[in-house]
Amino acid sequence: MTKIAIVLGGTGTVGSATTAAFLKESSVSKVVVTSRSQEKLDKLAQELKSGLGDDAASKVIGIVGNPNCEAGAKDMQAKVIAAVGDKIDFAVSAMGFGWFSHEPLATTSAAKIDEALKIQLYPAFEAWKVIMPLVRNAGGSYVFVTGGGPDMFLGPGTGGLTIAGSTSTAFAKVAMKETAGDGFISTEVSFQAGICRDPGVMPPSPITWLASADAGSALVSVALKRKAHVKTIVIKTQEVMTELIANGINS
């Protein structure tokens, strides 16, 4: 039987690599990619065509929507159901990379913190409320992508990143526990490293850089192999990434 995947935030660094990794799976017949921008979806389609060929790229269904509020999420859900029906086998949520404050919190406005939450928390939260039921219908798997901000950087000037990042990892953990017995698999994958297209070109830095192509393959392996239910998998090194790609879980 062929499977349906959705990548929330599928035009981004992590999301586009995840989309490409799903397209390489013969069991996956359609990959829904959500974005706020048709232009970004068109650009992704071109990249996938030149990288993977017309047949693979034709499996992608682009959907424009912004799930940063309830109404936006419901509108997105309606478009997804119209396109592929009300059962989704694999969902990877890779939206929003939080704003990084360089100001001390004492002079940071509430509006700036709100802006960070609007990028990092609300899209993941609202999209989960409308897409999780479709994954539950299929008994599928839902993968939350989070980051190491709250664990790695809790220092001066990091308030925007770490406060928003802390809420997104708290959301993922509670959401997994609240739906643990609902017949589908939930996993949080926390990248505690920098993810980019080519780590080889990054300047020396205190953080480890890992390739987005590997990040996409690791997320798809976790979704398809379904071995890490209600677990948080932390990726800090290439070794863990490689293990996840092979096994869908780390030891």
Ligand SMILES: NC(=O)c1ccc[n+]([C@@H]2O[C@H](COP(=O)([O-])OP(=O)(O)OC[C@H]3O[C@@H](n4cnc5c(N)ncnc54)[C@H](OP(=O)(O)O)[C@@H]3O)[C@@H](O)[C@H]2O)c1
């Ligand atoms: N890159 C890293 O180094 C890294 C490291 C650790 C963790 N992570 C995590 O991985 C996830 C994805 O990060 P990324 O690097 O792929 O980020 P990115 O390149 O900025 O992509 C994020 C995508 O989210 C989408 N999005 C949809 N609705 C959004 C909204 N309301 N507000 C903001 N964005 C929205 C955007 O797509 P459209 O503009 O097309 O709508 C964007 O392409 C994040 O949760 C991040 O914390 C990333």
